[in-house]
Amino acid sequence: MLIQEYGPLKGQMLQIMDENGVIQKPHLVPELSDQEWLELYKAMLLTRSADNKALQLQRQGRMLTYAPNTGQEAAQVGPAAAMGKQDWLVPAFRELGAWLHRGVDLKTVYLYWYGNEYGSHFAEGVKVLPIAVPIGTQVHHAVGIAMASSIKGEDDVTVTYIGDGGTSTGDFSEALNFAGVFNAPVVFIVQNNQYAISVSRQKQTKAETLVQKAVAAGIPGILVDGNDLFAMYAAAKDAIDRARLGGGPTLIEAYTYRLGAHTTSDDPTKYREDSEVAEWQPKDPLLRMKAYLINKGVWSEEQDAALSDEYGEYALAVFREVEEEGDPQLEDLFKYNFREMPAHLREQYEQYVQYLEGKVK
DSSP states (O other): OHHHHSOTTSOOEEOSBOTTSOBSOGGGOOSOOHHHHHHHHHHHHHHHHHHHHHHHHHHTTSSOOOOOOTTOHHHHHHHHHHSOTTOEEEOOSOOHHHHHHTTOOHHHHHHHHHTOGGGGOOOTTOOBOOOOOSTTHHHHHHHHHHHHHHHTTOOOOEEEEEETGGGGSHHHHHHHHHHHHTTOOEEEEEEEOSEETTEEHHHHOOOSOSTTHHHHHTOOEEEEETTOHHHHHHHHHHHHHHHHTTOOOEEEEEEOOOOSOSSTTOOGGGTSOHHHHHHHGGGOHHHHHHHHHHHHTSOOHHHHHHHHHHHHHHHHHHHHHHHHTOSOOTTHHHHTSOSSOOHHHHHHHHHHHHHHTTSOO
């Protein structure tokens, strides 16, 4: 198994494909056909196109604050593709590629960033939890779901995401500890994009790697090139299969880079140099995967440009549907937090209704 060769203290990073799209470790390439890899590339391209469109719309004042995903598509689509249909995805807030690949439609995602509470309502059968903005809280939920699956004798595996900054929270350490103690079938994926908002990874922890935090919890871990779709799929599949067979949790550190801002409210030029971004741009996961597919003869630059345009037009059409829904309604803040509205919210909601009816000022 990969975790035996690439343990958290061995100082090795799993990379199957290099920055030029050339396979360096053919014996580790997952057994997917060229067509299947092409479909996963298309999923990454859709993610990039939808992400770019969201940024444009936000700058036009048509969308609220948005968290970009550019540069992290392989770290999202790879694990999502390795999951079984029955598995649960528990995201943070920067997992657009995983959401889309796991069945969350783009309109729902855009509704969320538009400020519409219905953006947290997923279709029946989509086993994805809503976006979690509070840092680190989602990993507790993931462990709870995994423990419940184990207790019920189900073979579901839960995959959860957290950022590098989130690994400095107590929630993260507690969740790893619980998962280890109860042998929960959960896979933790740290999207180490090098910055927790404006704080660099080097300034928030003295740990040489983030994956070595698995050692204290007594669980396996593996450091992976987060821009290598092959490596991310392989590591996630290995960890998911292991969890499904009763092997317990795994921590995966996806070593990647946030090419854009933390959110559209952030100015990354205040805390990082443009030269640093330039160093990472050639490592773009889409560039290397496109090079691989073109070299295999199953894709071309012309096809790529055409599909990118098509996806961009699709994303804009979806957002226009969101705008047609109208502005978010204040009453939605009361309706979708609990199955049954508690007394204190019921009281506030009734005051709001009375205000609308002109009975109170």
